[in-house]
Amino acid sequence: MSIGSIGVIGAGAWGTALAQTAAAGGEPVLLWAREAEVVAAVNDDHANPLFLPGVPLSPAIRATGALADLSACDALLVVTPAQHLRGVLAALPPGDAPLVLCAKGIEAGSGRLMSEIAADFRGDDAIAVLSGPTFAHEVGAGLPTAVTLACADESVGAALAARLARPGFRPYLSTDVIGAEIGGAVKNVLAIACGVVEGRGLGQNARAALISRGFAEMVRFGRARGARTETLAGLAGLGDLVLTCSSTSSRNFSLGLGLGQGRSAADLLADRRTVAEGAFTAPVLHEAAAAAGVDMPIVAGVCALLGGSAAVDDVVEALLARPLTYEG
Numbered sequence: 001m002s003i004g005s006i007g008v009i010g011a012g013a014w015g016t017a018l019a020q021t022a023a024a025g026g027e028p029v030l031l032w033a034r035e036a037e038v039v040a041a042v043n044d045d046h047a048n049p050l051f052l053p054g055v056p057l058s059p060a061i062r063a064t065g066a067l068a069d070l071s072a073c074d075a076l077l078v079v080t081p082a083q084h085l086r087g088v089l090a091a092l093p094p095g096d097a098p099l100v101l102c103a104k105g106i107e108a109g110s111g112r113l114m115s116e117i118a119a120d121f122r123g124d125d126a127i128a129v130l131s132g133p134t135f136a137h138e139v140g141a142g143l144p145t146a147v148t149l150a151c152a153d154e155s156v157g158a159a160l161a162a163r164l165a166r167p168g169f170r171p172y173l174s175t176d177v178i179g180a181e182i183g184g185a186v187k188n189v190l191a192i193a194c195g196v197v198e199g200r201g202l203g204q205n206a207r208a209a210l211i212s213r214g215f216a217e218m219v220r221f222g223r224a225r226g227a228r229t230e231t232l233a234g235l236a237g238l239g240d241l242v243l244t245c246s247s248t249s250s251r252n253f254s255l256g257l258g259l260g261q262g263r264s265a266a267d268l269l270a271d272r273r274t275v276a277e278g279a280f281t282a283p284v285l286h287e288a289a290a291a292a293g294v295d296m297p298i299v300a301g302v303c304a305l306l307g308g309s310a311a312v313d314d315v316v317e318a319l320l321a322r323p324l325t326y327e328g
């Protein structure tokens, strides 16, 4: 199987950076943007100042506002925020091009992972997940980046990896679709927690403890949903956790920073154009964990902070006062 033309659905920071990567060899890429001003800026100025400022885009990227235009593409990278995935897939004309799911989140209400939503529109062998430590502005600038590319069908996964790989963009293959997406969804919530630690001035020991114990929560939840530990310990889990738990370039970390400084979630989330997925994922992850009998105290703490039902110091005190136990 060989994949030529690529369509990208969603022209936020990440969709635009992925379009830029896919077009790096001069191959045409069609980018669907929801905003007419983004379509115009990409086509007229080869730029997306709204979502990925400062990155001159390849002229091989053409933008469209019509999802139907993507019908002829060999593969579609789906890069809308998680809560909009279902709506966008439902609006796509029917087809069998593989879907590469790039959003990091869990659907509110249904508790479904992205691949579980996509299963309503494609067979398992045409669903892939691309995830890992990937700040869009760094990928847009061509800085070295590695990702997990997971697909149950190894030949489809290999064809996608061959098409998307660049000297500075290195996909590692996996067949663990669920593991790749749980890593990305859970790390966003943990990045909020690490931002709180920073904002409240709790120190670097606390942040390292939170990354380790947060990773333990990710593994417990992932295994309950059928993920492999090795996937969660890889780029899509631990790799992305380390990235977003240590940088204000992360929107989720920055949201936590504000919470730690005493601002309310409502204030911090008001009028945002960009997405902090962890804020949507936290409550649904908390519910899903409870339903599966998985203990996720850090995730529960983030939920309480986002919902305004607890203060930072109370959440920290409660986490530290948990009964002493074995690490493993």
Ligand SMILES: NC(=O)C1=CN([C@@H]2O[C@H](COP(=O)(O)OP(=O)(O)OC[C@H]3O[C@@H](n4cnc5c(N)ncnc54)[C@H](O)[C@@H]3O)[C@@H](O)[C@H]2O)C=CC1
Pocket (backbone or CB within 6 Å): 010, 011, 012, 013, 014, 015, 016, 033, 034, 035, 051, 079, 080, 081, 082, 084, 087, 088, 102, 103, 104, 105, 134, 135, 136, 137, 273, 274, 275, 277
């Ligand atoms: N920005 C990054 O560095 C990375 C982002 N991601 C993930 O990619 C996904 C997209 O994030 P970004 O590109 O950063 O978004 P963004 O925050 O840059 O932009 C928001 C996006 O949401 C879209 N949007 C808003 N309302 C919508 C609706 N009703 N229907 C469809 N789309 C709508 C906008 O058109 C825009 O594309 C998220 O799940 C994020 O976690 C993954 C890796 C890196």
Ligand SMILES: O=C(CO)COP(=O)(O)O
Pocket (backbone or CB within 6 Å): 104, 132, 133, 134, 135, 136, 188, 191, 240, 243, 244, 249, 250, 251, 252, 253, 275, 276, 277
């Ligand atoms: O997922 C990301 C990097 O891998 C981007 O993180 P934020 O959404 O927190 O900015």
